[in-house]
Amino acid sequence: MKKVEKKAKKEQNAAVFRQTFDRRGRLLQWFHEVNMQYPWLKVALVVLMILLPLNEAAQAQKVEEARAPTRAVALNLKAPARKRSLEGKKLVALTFDDGPLAATTPQLLDILKKKQVPATFFVVGTMAERAPEVLKREQKEGHEVGSHTTAHRSLATMSAGEIQAEKQQMNSIVERITGKGVSLVRPPYGALSDTVRGTMGQAMILWSVDPEDWRDRKAETVRTRVREMAHDGAVILLHDIHPTTVEAVPGIIDDLRADGYEFVTVSELAEAKKVKLESGKVYRSF
Numbered sequence: 059m060k061k062v063e064k065k066a067k068k069e070q071n072a073a074v075f076r077q078t079f080d081r082r083g084r085l086l087q088w089f090h091e092v093n094m095q096y097p098w099l100k101v102a103l104v105v106l107m108i109l110l111p112l113n114e115a116a117q118a119q120k121v122e123e124a125r126a127p128t129r130a131v132a133l134n135l136k137a138p139a140r141k142r143s144l145e146g147k148k149l150v151a152l153t154f155d156d157g158p159l160a161a162t163t164p165q166l167l168d169i170l171k172k173k174q175v176p177a178t179f180f181v182v183g184t185m186a187e188r189a190p191e192v193l194k195r196e197q198k199e200g201h202e203v204g205s206h207t208t209a210h211r212s213l214a215t216m217s218a219g220e221i222q223a224e225k226q227q228m229n230s231i232v233e234r235i236t237g238k239g240v241s242l243v244r245p246p247y248g249a250l251s252d253t254v255r256g257t258m259g260q261a262m263i264l265w266s267v268d269p270e271d272w273r274d275r276k277a278e279t280v281r282t283r284v285r286e287m288a289h290d291g292a293v294i295l296l297h298d299i300h301p302t303t304v305e306a307v308p309g310i311i312d313d314l315r316a317d318g319y320e321f322v323t324v325s326e327l328a329e330a331k332k333v334k335l336e337s338g339k340v341y342r343s344f
């Protein structure tokens with residue numbers, strides 16, 4: 059009895075083996091035929107195997123980008139998408155003068171990044187040369203960079219030639235550091251003359267909200283003043299070289315957001331309010 063069982067089992071195993079072998083044989087034969095008939099198929103398959111994971115990686119990156127809040131790395135969301143979403147919104151532009159300063163500006167950039175707020179920095183040439191990495195970071199993180207002149211001298215007392223030279227020098231400093239020139243200028247002290255208007259060749263951006271943060275070095279005071287004076291289209295004047303101002307910024311952002319404002323750069327503000335920025339013209343708000 060046992061012997062018979064064993065024999066049956068053996069035969070069964072052999073059958074399974076033959077069947078598997080046959081199947082594999084047929085499969086190999088099929089591969090061989092396909093290979094002979096379509097020799098390029100191998101190459102196509104290899105290329106496909108390389109391309110598919112690459113495409114997947116690209117898709118994953120796209121998803122990651124889509125997830126990033128409002129503005130891209132940190133803040134470089136492409137203009138058209140943002141423009142649409144800015145229609146009819148209450149907008150303000152935070153502007154920071156007199157930097158970059160290694161002791162205070164990076165902390166401000168951290169705050170802006172964390173809160174996803176774009177700003178405009180009107181930098182001084184001599185300051186930028188002392189803190190080029192900070193200026194680079196301002197640009198890299200999607201903020202707008204404008205000129206506050208090379209050495210913060212009043213333009214109102216300069217001749218046309220001096221203004222031209224000043225402008226060229228400042229442009230080359232910023233361009234050397236960031237790879238990009240500047241199109242906006244904030245004249246130091248807001249000082250203007252007909253010569254300045256005639257020769258500057260850049261849009262001049264003053265301000266409509268001045269909390270006098272350079273005089274009153276108290277974060278709470280600065281914060282309160284900004285909230286009280288803020289209005290749609292406002293250009294808010296601040297200075298990133300004062301620790302008290304940097305300290306005030308998180309509160310300013312929270313207050314204005316609570317009041318329904320959104321933050322944009324100066325150029326974005328002009329565009330959203332359909333104002334074309336023109337060389338030699340002065341703008342205080344939009």
Ligand SMILES: [Zn+2]
Nearest residue numbers: 155156246247
């Ligand atoms: Zn200044």
